[in-house]
Amino acid sequence: MPGSLNPTALVRLLGSWSNGALPAYRELADVVRLLVMDGRIPLDVALPSERALAQTLGLSRTTVTAAYANLREQGFLTAGQGSRGRTSIPHRSAPVSVPGLAAPEGLQDLAYASLPAAGEVVHRAFADALTELPALLPGFGYDALGVPALREAIAQKYSAEGVPTTADQILVTSGAQHALNIVLHTLVGKQDRVLVEHPTYPNALDAIRAAGCKVLPVALSPHASSGWEIDAFVSTMNQQHPSMAYVVPDFHNPTGRIMSDLQRRQLARAAASAGTVLVVDETLRGLNLDGVQSAPMSTFSPSVVSIGSLSKSHWAGLRTGWIRAEEAMITRFVATRTTMDLGGPVVEQLAAARLVRSFAEPLDARLQELRHNRESLLALLAEHLPEWEVERPLGGLTAWCRLPTACSTALTVLAPDFGLRLAAGPRFGVGGAFEHYLRVPYTLPPAQLEFAVGALRAAQDKLDASPQLRRTLKAGRPPAVAVA
Numbered sequence: 436m437p438g439s440l441n442p443t444a445l446v447r448l449l450g451s452w453s454n455g456a457l458p459a460y461r462e463l464a465d466v467v468r469l470l471v472m473d474g475r476i477p478l479d480v481a482l483p484s485e486r487a488l489a490q491t492l493g494l495s496r497t498t499v500t501a502a503y504a505n506l507r508e509q510g511f512l513t514a515g516q517g518s519r520g521r522t523s524i525p526h527r528s529a530p531v532s533v534p535g536l537a538a539p540e541g542l543q544d545l546a547y548a549s550l551p552a553a554g555e556v557v558h559r560a561f562a563d564a565l566t567e568l569p570a571l572l573p574g575f576g577y578d579a580l581g582v583p584a585l586r587e588a589i590a591q592k593y594s595a596e597g598v599p600t601t602a603d604q605i606l607v608t609s610g611a612q613h614a615l616n617i618v619l620h621t622l623v624g625k626q627d628r629v630l631v632e633h634p635t636y637p638n639a640l641d642a643i644r645a646a647g648c649k650v651l652p653v654a655l656s657p658h659a660s661s662g663w664e665i666d667a668f669v670s671t672m673n674q675q676h677p678s679m680a681y682v683v684p685d686f687h688n689p690t691g692r693i694m695s696d697l698q699r700r701q702l703a704r705a706a707a708s709a710g711t712v713l714v715v716d717e718t719l720r721g722l723n724l725d726g727v728q729s730a731p732m733s734t735f736s737p738s739v740v741s742i743g744s745l746s747k748s749h750w751a752g753l754r755t756g757w758i759r760a761e762e763a764m765i766t767r768f769v770a771t772r773t774t775m776d777l778g779g780p781v782v783e784q785l786a787a788a789r790l791v792r793s794f795a796e797p798l799d800a801r802l803q804e805l806r807h808n809r810e811s812l813l814a815l816l817a818e819h820l821p822e823w824e825v826e827r828p829l830g831g832l833t834a835w836c837r838l839p840t841a842c843s844t845a846l847t848v849l850a851p852d853f854g855l856r857l858a859a860g861p862r863f864g865v866g867g868a869f870e871h872y873l874r875v876p877y878t879l880p881p882a883q884l885e886f887a888v889g890a891l892r893a894a895q896d897k898l899d900a901s902p903q904l905r906r907t908l909k910a911g912r913p914p915a916v917a918v919a
């Protein structure tokens with residue numbers, strides 16, 4: 436039976452809701468909205484009448500009317516009978532949290548760490564691919580392993596990096612996330628243990644959980660310069676014998692760290708002796724901002740399974756990635772793949788083959804731009820949010836920031852009011868960890884970063900000025916925004 440909330444109970448929940456930073460009706464509406472989103476005010480509960488709430492709060496009725504109208508507009512209050520609307524969640528929340536191809540309207544997106552296409556290069560690759568297409572049209576169009584020209588190009592790329600590879604060791608996929616799902620469905624079953632870095636890439640965590648596996652998180656070193664706590668990885672492998680370990684040693688998402696060759700060797704050795712399949716996500720390997728050299732993880736053990744993608748080096752819209760592994764393993768992966776789909780689109784693969792063959796072509800300009808953006812972001816954060824501790828990323832697309840209080844979810848919930856979409860720190864971990872952290876991408880140009888950091892400052896100020904807001908939102912679950 437749906438209930439109602441009396442004015443005294445609501446006033447208790449509101450706490451010290453006003454700090455005078457905004458008109459009173461907006462502050463009142465904001466706090467009620469946050470209480471609803473946080474579950475502290477249940478759904479489908481009738482709020483007090485405007486008159487009763489105005490009286491209890493000592494406000495004018497116009498203020499409460501305006502606050503309720505604001506909540507109705509945003510979909511947090513149904514029309515209700517008379518003035519007693521009932522709490523609800525807006526229907527538009529799902530599309531807003533999944534921005535898709537279009538830039539989200541009116542919001543700057545710091546949840547996605549992704550660049551626009553290396554446009555000219557990608558466009559030319561497609562134009563050239565079309566000239567090759569007629570030769571393939573008489574075929575059936577199915578190839579679950581991938582178009583041979585692309586498999587050959589990827590194999591040559593690995594060989595050029597010092598890991599001799601044949602085309603038979605390559606399976607082309609629709610991106611790295613697809614690759615990870617193929618690997619998971621082949622190698623692990625329900626309740627199997629999968630070791631991950633902590634923090635790690637949220638979509639990988641989701642895929643591992645969706646496969647029914649038990650996540651074994653191993654913390655990275657608190658000191659950026661030490662990279663990974665390899666001893667902890669080794670002892671977890673020795674003691675728990677996970678079926679699989681998923682790691683991002685090349686410009687780790689979210690920290691931007693790179694694993695040293697010594698640590699790679701130790702990790703590969705530990706995985707081999709524990710019987711753990713080491714799955715290495717190399718999606719960000721091309722985004723080497725400071726020129727730090729490292730050998731691909733597969734240099735250190737033939738049984739490493741490597742996942743790669745063109746999403747960050749060229750464009751996520753290509754939806755092209757791959758798996759490199761021993762031939763026998765590729766045979767198992769392709770059997771899994773055909774339970775999901777029967778191959779990738781041919782023109783995309785012909786274009787991707789061209790892009791892989793001249794992989795470095797768009798990278799010089801891309802890295803130049805990213806270095807510039809990274810410096811802008813670090814300088815802006817140092818100037819406007821000096822209380823945040825920001826780890827300097829060596830590559831990749833994001834900076835991992837330590838916040839002075841456990842307020843990442845609260846910032847994320849408030850962010851849309853300041854024109855931002857954020858991914859809260861706990862999305863990058865398990866068990867509610869990383870409330871003290873926020874990942875900030877430097878994929879936007881400096882002018883937009885300036886806006887974004889200004890908005891982060893404003894949101895942080897709002898939280899600092901309102902301990903009640905912080906408390907209200909602290910225990911909340913992070914919003915399930917789409918992240919990349």
Ligand SMILES: Cc1ncc(COP(=O)(O)O)c(C=O)c1O
Pocket residue numbers: 548609610611612613636683688716718719743744745746751755756919
């Ligand atoms: C570490 C990592 N792996 C995989 C992906 C997803 O790659 P794809 O677009 O190829 O599926 C991303 C995207 O952000 C990533 O950062």
